[in-house]
Amino acid sequence: AQSVTQLDSHVSVSEGTPVLLRCNYSSSYSPSLFWYVQHPNKGLQLLLKYTSAATLVKGINGFEAEFKKSETSFHLTKPSAHMSDAAEYFCVVSEGSYIPTFGRGTSLIVHP
Amino acid sequence: EAGVAQSPRYKIIEKRQSVAFWCNPISGHATLYWYQQILGQGPKLLIQFQNNGVVDDSQLPKDRFSAERLKGVDSTLKIQPAKLEDSAVYLCASSSREAGYTEAFFGQGTRLTVV
Numbered sequence: 561a562q563s564v565t566q567l568d569s570h571v572s573v574s575e576g577t578p579v580l581l582r583c584n585y586s587s588s589y590s591p592s593l594f595w596y597v598q599h600p601n602k603g604l605q606l607l608l609k610y611t612s613a614a615t616l617v618k619g620i621n622g623f624e625a626e627f628k629k630s631e632t633s634f635h636l637t638k639p640s641a642h643m644s645d646a647a648e649y650f651c652v653v654s655e656g657s658y659i660p661t662f663g664r665g666t667s668l669i670v671h672p
Numbered sequence: 673e674a675g676v677a678q679s680p681r682y683k684i685i686e687k688r689q690s691v692a693f694w695c696n697p698i699s700g701h702a703t704l705y706w707y708q709q710i711l712g713q714g715p716k717l718l719i720q721f722q723n724n725g726v727v728d729d730s731q732l733p734k735d736r737f738s739a740e741r742l743k744g745v746d747s748t749l750k751i752q753p754a755k756l757e758d759s760a761v762y763l764c765a766s767s768s769r770e771a772g773y774t775e776a777f778f779g780q781g782t783r784l785t786v787v
Contacts (some may be wrong), residue, residue: 594775602779603675604715604763650714659728660776662707662714 564653566663574671579623579638583651583655584634593634594643594652594660595625610634621645623662646670676779678764684785690752693782697745698764704728705776706739706749706764712726715763720748754786 567582585591589643595607608619615627634651649662675697685691697704701750702723707715718737720727723744732739738756741747751758761783 596778601780603780604765606775606777608777659720660717662716664712664714 562591562653562655562661564651564661566649566651566661566666568666569664570669572669572671573641575643576640579636579641579645579668581636581649581651581668583634583636583663584632585634585651585653587653587655589655593625593627593632594654595619595623595636595649596605596648596652596662598648598665600647607636607649627628641668641670643670643672675779676764676766678779678782679761681780682783682785684787685754687756687786688753690750691754691784692748692750693762693784695747695749695764695779696767697747697764698768698777701766701768701777702744703767703776704747705763705765705767706747709726709761709763709766709781712761718749751784755783756786758762759784759786 563586565584573579590612593610596604598604599609605652607623608617610617610627618624623638625634636652648665650665652660654660679694703734704721706718708718709715717734719729721741724741737751739749761781763778763781765778782786
């Protein structure tokens with residue numbers, strides 16, 4: 561069975577400082593992993609995805625994530641936070657065809 | 673291309689009433705999902721369709737929830753009768769073989785409040 565754990569319910573950073581949102585997964589097979597972002601009253605938007613190609617994945621808006629099989633992690637990073645990055649972020653794991661399991665979400669707060 | 677369309681955007685009903693949500697996926701997407709997102713939680717898959725067949729409905733409360741996708745395109749999700757704990761955002765998503773079924777595209781959701 562697959563599962564995903566987002567280690568922080570809230571992350572608070574200052575504008576211009578690095579962002580780290582942590583995600584650990586559990587999967588019996590080689591998983592696909594995703595990060596989605598959800599702005600208030602907006603739909604879910606795909607930031608990036610890992611599907612067994614390069615372990616360092618670059619996404620939209622300057623975000624990237626690294627798949628580390630030995631650590632079963634897929635942490636999301638960004639070198640410099642922007643006010644517009646404030647949102648809810650979801651880590652998602654899927655085995656085989658896209659049957660995804662979402663994490664509980666991490667709320668990113670960006671201070672001016 | 674047009675995205676996933678859902679209606680209504682908002683719905684308020686009293687407990688024990690019934691409600692229905694509608695979803696129109698991206699054209700040509702064979703796979704359609706319904707998710708329930710309770711405030712403060714991640715989305716939970718309720719049901720997954722492949723064309724008009726059900727792939728997974730293991731987390732659908734079948735005593736009160738039902739969903740159909742009769743022609744393999746639009747889908748409706750119904751709750752009858754609604755309970756207070758059904759208050760949530762109901763998200764519809766679709767994916768396609770061309771994308772390798774490796775990602776889903778989400779609609780904006782229907783926010784249901786049961787009072």
